[in-house]
Amino acid sequence: MKKTLINRFKNVMMKMMITCETATYLIDKNHYTELSFIEKLNLKIHLYTCKSCSIYKVESNLINDKIIKTLKFDDKEIKLTDEQKERLIKNLK
């Protein structure tokens, strides 16, 4: 009985410890969706002790805005070349 309790405690503790790979996965996922309570907690604990992942988080946030802006179609016109136009017309006949 006692052993199962200890095991269970161990399991819970192990689940609290996430790797950098998982931590960065959660950081990225969080750009698209809300994290669960456990995910948030895991991430927080990890970031508290991990410098590289903390840097990752800052930089991931920094580029996120820029990614969104870059990928948005803003009517910036790129003209078809005459060569492309001719090719298109030819292929459509």
Next chain:
Amino acid sequence: MPKTNPEMWLHKYGDYLYSYAISRLKLPELAEDVLQETFLSAMKSKDNFKEKSNEKTWLTSILKRKIIDLYRKKYKNIETSMDAKSMFVQDKFMYGSWNAEDAPQDWGVAQGEDWIGDEEFIKVLDKCILNLPDKWRFVFMMKHQEEASNSSINKKLGVSESNIWTILHRARLQLRECIESLWFKTLS
């Protein structure tokens, strides 16, 4: 002699549609292909087009569909690239920690600081997006540009929903590293 429909469309909306396709596909060859598909499809269905609705909107909606079709077609034909080199330790000891050479370097930019008004930066970012493996890029673009939900990406591309998070994660890991090496390391 009156111009045929496609020629008129090309003249009136060609540049607009092409720009749109480029913003989605990044590559001129693909954009041109998809434009051709759009005009072909529009010619076939032009009888259904009602004069009242806007021609540009109509063509754009066909184009959007064709872009998704292209993603899907390409997606099926690309060998899986999921096993790109991991940035994390794979040995049992220290499993899942950053590889020493892949750990992010501090860029020394504070959040909120205006560090990216630069057009050069956009070029670097564009290049880094283009450097992503096609499969990742398609998922990434659909997520960002169509604001597609994971279930609709799943339906259209056949990627499992949990795999989508992994793909987005890998894409973003690679983007960050690419920006660091092309932008920050060359500046210093």
